[in-house]
Every structure is written in structure tokens, then in C-alpha cells.
Amino acid sequence: MTDSARSTHPDPARRRWMAVLARAEADRIAKLLAHCGNLPAHTIIRGPEGGLVMVRGRAGGGGSAFNLGEMTVTRCTVRTETGFIGHAYVAGREERRAELAALVDALMQDNDRNTEVETRVITPLERQQMERKAERASNAAATRVQFFAMQTMRT
Amino acid sequence: MAYVAVKGGEKAIDNAHAWLARERRGDTVHPVLSVAQIEEQLGRSVDRVMAEGSLYDRELAALAIKQAQGDLIEAAFLIRAYRTTLPRFAHSRPVETAAMRIERRVSAVFKDLPGGQVLGPTYDYTHRLLDFSLLDDEAVAPATRSPHPLEPMPRVPDILGQEGLIEPDTSAEQEPGDLTREPLTFPADRDVRLQALARGDEGFILGLGYSTQRGYGGSHPFAGEIRMGEVSVEIEPAELGFSIDIGDLVLTECQMVNQFKGSKTVPPQFTRGYGLIFGFGERKAMSMALVDRAMRAGELGEDVTAPAQNIEFVLYHSDNIEATGFVEHLKLPHYVDFQSELQNVRRMRESAA
Structure with a gap:
């Protein structure tokens, strides 16, 4: 999403935590949730069920949309x-991850729990994801070419 | 065409499949190959199966490769068959390749472009000598991390676009065609052509791209930019009413820049061919961009003379699942067809005698 589109999103806070949950491992969410005290019981309304999302690109990178190919997605509602x-829609086929992501999405909407779940679950997950991204970016940066000026080399 | 119903092969088929399973496993003195090992250590095979199977799921692609004994077209076939069993929840918003988290980005037209040349995990500049240290479980050098962060990397067409020297992207806000839902019809618009190329056979697209360089519909290409990295995927589920980010994909994008003489209405400028595919697949993305540009010949008022410019020829033959189905069907029993041909030849000989 572009910055301009993000600023007009109706619920940027929820968008952020759902994006963090979509990238988290099930075991890790479960482990962090265990530090959040007694959780309310939850029932599953839909799923978890596997399906597809058709991923689109743009001709030339910025032109008309085209269908690039599909990806596996799992969704769940609790x-x-x-x-x-x-709600959760997460890339891949892991049902437990989708259910845990939907549960945390519900907990985060509860003002009585929001702060605790943010601190104990979302923040550490996000930090881990940022670290991974920074590491890959740093590996990439190490492969950036530093050109020498050929003229100075000849003299 | 007629096939004759054949019975009696069940036992032979069962035994053939049982033998296949033993061949796939190989000698049991060696440990069994795990799907995770394929996913981690045969990443380029996984990328190719995802691209040609037209389904992004690294684990499923690795499983298909294991099941197919490394036959990548057979693996893509397994993936295509699997996807038909799943419902489609949504389509994504077009992915923003301009916001890609870059792992590789090179340009052959500007040396000192903003953001620089980032090589990434490339085979370029290797000597293509067999590395016998890989016969053993060799140690891998620790990661080199740079103290300098990556800088923003504008897309090369946007850099050229500032001077108006390259054709701009034009966007029609209509639903793109979908080959998985509607059969291919002609004339095929660019959206359908790009979908077909993205899932087309790498070898076929590579050969066609190569043919354009050797003079069959040449269009003087430069690799304006190649970039590879992660992009996020967003969908807008009806029950939420707003867009959500559901995860990341690795994509490879190629912007090919081509000479264009101009026409009565358009001044001389550069035109573009576009390649975008699942995974890290630079050869395929570059070939796709060459063939995309070649198929735009008619639209740009150029003569359509070469195979790569012939949209019907390219699109009817680029899909390796369809191609393998039709080629390999020849091994199925054609006993009745052949009997009639045999009678024909005998009759012609008799009447000639």
C-alpha cells in the first residue's frame, strides 16, 4: 500500500496488528498469549479454512492490473x-495460525485487554519481524557495488 | 480421434506405481529427503514450480518436487491440479513493486542510479566451475552485514519518465481477464498475455526472447532494471470493508527498455516490455519482458513478422501443462486409429499396383 492510501485507511491500528499476526508463527503467538493471563473462551464462527487469493500485478509496474497467479491463504473468524x-486471513495453509491470529484480533479490539496484548504479543512479534527485515536489508546492502572511477585508476 | 477401451492392465499399473515409489525413495542406505530440505536448499526449483504451477506456496511446491522426483514440469502439473480443489476467497490489490523490499536490483542502463546496484544472492560473476567442496557438508561463511542502510530505489522507468523520454504506464480501471476462469480468446489483451507469460514455460519463453535478440522481431532491448525482493499482498474482504495485509511474496520484476522510432502522433521515445514472476527467477522475468514487448508490435505499428510477435502462436504454446498433455497423449492407445491408417496405406498401394 502506498503511503497516501495508508493515511486514508479507516482503521490503521487494526491494519497494523493484523499484518503483524499474518506473518507470525503459530507456536510463537501461542507462547506469547500464555503470558496474557486468563483469556476469554472463544468459539469459531468460520473456518479455519484454506483457499486461494489471486495475486495481481500492474503492466509495467504502474499500469493496468493483470492476474499474476494465485497464493494459498487460510482464513478464520472467531x-x-x-x-x-x-478475523484473520493469513498467507499459507496453517490453520492453527489463522485461528490464533483471529483470536488475537478479537482480543485487541477489547479496550480492557488491548494494552496488555499489544505489549505482550504484538510488540514482540513486530520487533522480531523488523529484525528479520533489517537483517535481509543489511545483507543486500553489503552487496551494493561501490564503483571506482576508472580515470583515477589509470594514473 | 478414437481411443479403444482397454482392460486388463490393472495389475501391471499397480506394480508400475509401486516400483515408481521405490525408485523415488532410492537406496534406503541414504536418509530420506525432507520437504523442508527441498524448500530450503533447492529454492530455485521451488520458485520455478510456483511460477509455472501459478500458485505461491513454497511448501506445496517442494512437496510436488519430491513427489515428481525433481521433474519440474510434472511438479507444476501437480500444483495446477491441486489448486482446482480450493475455493478462491478474493483477488489482491495490485502489488506495489515500487515498494519492494529489495534483495537484488541492477540496471544495465544507469551505472550510478539512486539506490545503486545491489547484486543480491546472484550467480553472476561466479566462474561456473563445479565446486567440489559441496560434495561434503561444507561450512558456509557468516553473513556480511553492511553498516550503511539501503537507500530508496526509484524504478528506472520513473527516472526516465521525468524527462518524458519513455512511454508512461497507462491504466484502464477494468477487471483484468483471467485464464483460470475464461478460455483464451483472440485478440488477447495485454493483461491476459502477461498472465500467460507469467505462468508459461521458462524454456519456451527463454527461446522466444532469445529469438527476438537474434533478429526475429528485434526491438533493441536494454535491461532497464531487474529487481527481486519481498512485496506485501493486500486484499479487501467484504466482511471487513477495508484492506488488510495478509503476508509477503518474493517476486522478480524486469523492466526492459526498447528503442522506438515514434509515429505520426508519438515522438521518438523508449518503449517498454515488462516481466513479473513468482520467486527469484531472473532468466524468466527477462525473457517475459522481451516477449511482452515483441507481442506489442502490432499496437506500436511495427511489422508483425516473427514468431515472438505472433500473439496466437505464443499464447497457444507457452503453457507447459497443456503442451505436455497434448504431446504425451500420443502414447495412449491409438490402436483403432492406426488400424484404419494401416488399411488406408494398403489400399493405396493396391490401387497403385
Whole structure:
């Protein structure tokens, strides 16, 4: 998403935590959730079920859309006994991850729990993801070519 | 065409498949190959199967490679068959390759472009000598990290576009065609052509791209930019009513820049061919961009003379699943067809005698 589109998003905070959850491993979410005290019971409204998303690109990178190919996606919707409905669409075929992501999405909408779940789950997950990204970017930066000026080499 | 119903092969088929399973496993003195090992250590095979299977899922592609004993076209076939069993939830917003988290980015037209030349994990500049240290479980050098962060990397067409020397992207806000839903029809627009090229056979697209360089519909290409890295995918589920980010894909993009003489209405400028594919597949992305540009010959008022410029020829033959199906069907029983041909030849000989 471009910066201009992001600024007009109706719920940027939720968009952020859903993006973090979509990239997190199930075991890691479960482990972090265990530090959040007693969680409300939840029932599954839909899924977790596997399916596809057709990924689109743009001709030339910025022109008309075209269908590039599909990717596997798993979705899940849960309702907590406290009445919050959480959704998840996550890349891949891991059902447990989709269910945990939907549960955390529901918990994050609860103002009584939001701060704790943010601190104990979302923030550490996001930090880990940022570290991975920074590491890859740093590996890439190490392969940036530093040109020498040929004229100075001849003299 | 007629096939004759054949019965009686069941036992032979069962035994053939059982033998295939043993051949796939190989000698059991060696440990079994895990799908995770294929995913991690045969990444370029995984990328190719995802591209030609037209389904991004690294684990499934690795599984298909294992099942197909490394036959990548057979693996892509398995992936295409699997995808038909799944419902489609949504289509994504077009991915923003300008915002790609770059792992490789090179340009053959500007040495000192903003963001620089970033080589990434490339085979370029290797000596193509067999590395016998790989016969053993060799140690890998630790990662080299740069203290300098990557700088923003504008796309090369945008750099050239500032002077108006290159054709701009034009966007029609219409639903793109989808080869998985509607059969191919002609004339085929660029959206469908790009989809077909993205899932087409790498060898076929490479050969066609090569043919344009050797004079069959040449268009003087320069690799304006090649970039590879992760992009996020966004969808807008109806139940949410806003866009969400569902994860990352690795893509390779190629912007080929081509000479163009201009026409009565358009001044001389550079035109472009475009390549975008799943995974790290530079050879395929570059070939795709060459063939995309070649297929635009008619649109740009150039003579359509060469195979790569012939849209029907390219699109009807680029899909290796369709091609393998039709070529390999020849091995199925054609006993009745052949009997009638045999009678024909005998009859012609008799009447000639």
C-alpha cells in the first residue's frame, strides 16, 4: 500500500496488528498469549479454512492490473465470550495460525485487554519481524557495488 | 480421434506405481529427503514450480518436487491440479513493486542510479566451475552485514519518465481477464498475455526472447532494471470493508527498455516490455519482458513478422501443462486409429499396383 492510501485507511491500528499476526508463527503467538493471563473462551464462527487469493500485478509496474497467479491463504473468524469478533486471513495453509491470529484480533479490539496484548504479543512479534527485515536489508546492502572511477585508476 | 477401451492392465499399473515409489525413495542406505530440505536448499526449483504451477506456496511446491522426483514440469502439473480443489476467497490489490523490499536490483542502463546496484544472492560473476567442496557438508561463511542502510530505489522507468523520454504506464480501471476462469480468446489483451507469460514455460519463453535478440522481431532491448525482493499482498474482504495485509511474496520484476522510432502522433521515445514472476527467477522475468514487448508490435505499428510477435502462436504454446498433455497423449492407445491408417496405406498401394 502506498503511503497516501495508508493515511486514508479507516482503521490503521487494526491494519497494523493484523499484518503483524499474518506473518507470525503459530507456536510463537501461542507462547506469547500464555503470558496474557486468563483469556476469554472463544468459539469459531468460520473456518479455519484454506483457499486461494489471486495475486495481481500492474503492466509495467504502474499500469493496468493483470492476474499474476494465485497464493494459498487460510482464513478464520472467531467470537470471544466477551462478544468480540476477530478475523484473520493469513498467507499459507496453517490453520492453527489463522485461528490464533483471529483470536488475537478479537482480543485487541477489547479496550480492557488491548494494552496488555499489544505489549505482550504484538510488540514482540513486530520487533522480531523488523529484525528479520533489517537483517535481509543489511545483507543486500553489503552487496551494493561501490564503483571506482576508472580515470583515477589509470594514473 | 478414437481411443479403444482397454482392460486388463490393472495389475501391471499397480506394480508400475509401486516400483515408481521405490525408485523415488532410492537406496534406503541414504536418509530420506525432507520437504523442508527441498524448500530450503533447492529454492530455485521451488520458485520455478510456483511460477509455472501459478500458485505461491513454497511448501506445496517442494512437496510436488519430491513427489515428481525433481521433474519440474510434472511438479507444476501437480500444483495446477491441486489448486482446482480450493475455493478462491478474493483477488489482491495490485502489488506495489515500487515498494519492494529489495534483495537484488541492477540496471544495465544507469551505472550510478539512486539506490545503486545491489547484486543480491546472484550467480553472476561466479566462474561456473563445479565446486567440489559441496560434495561434503561444507561450512558456509557468516553473513556480511553492511553498516550503511539501503537507500530508496526509484524504478528506472520513473527516472526516465521525468524527462518524458519513455512511454508512461497507462491504466484502464477494468477487471483484468483471467485464464483460470475464461478460455483464451483472440485478440488477447495485454493483461491476459502477461498472465500467460507469467505462468508459461521458462524454456519456451527463454527461446522466444532469445529469438527476438537474434533478429526475429528485434526491438533493441536494454535491461532497464531487474529487481527481486519481498512485496506485501493486500486484499479487501467484504466482511471487513477495508484492506488488510495478509503476508509477503518474493517476486522478480524486469523492466526492459526498447528503442522506438515514434509515429505520426508519438515522438521518438523508449518503449517498454515488462516481466513479473513468482520467486527469484531472473532468466524468466527477462525473457517475459522481451516477449511482452515483441507481442506489442502490432499496437506500436511495427511489422508483425516473427514468431515472438505472433500473439496466437505464443499464447497457444507457452503453457507447459497443456503442451505436455497434448504431446504425451500420443502414447495412449491409438490402436483403432492406426488400424484404419494401416488399411488406408494398403489400399493405396493396391490401387497403385
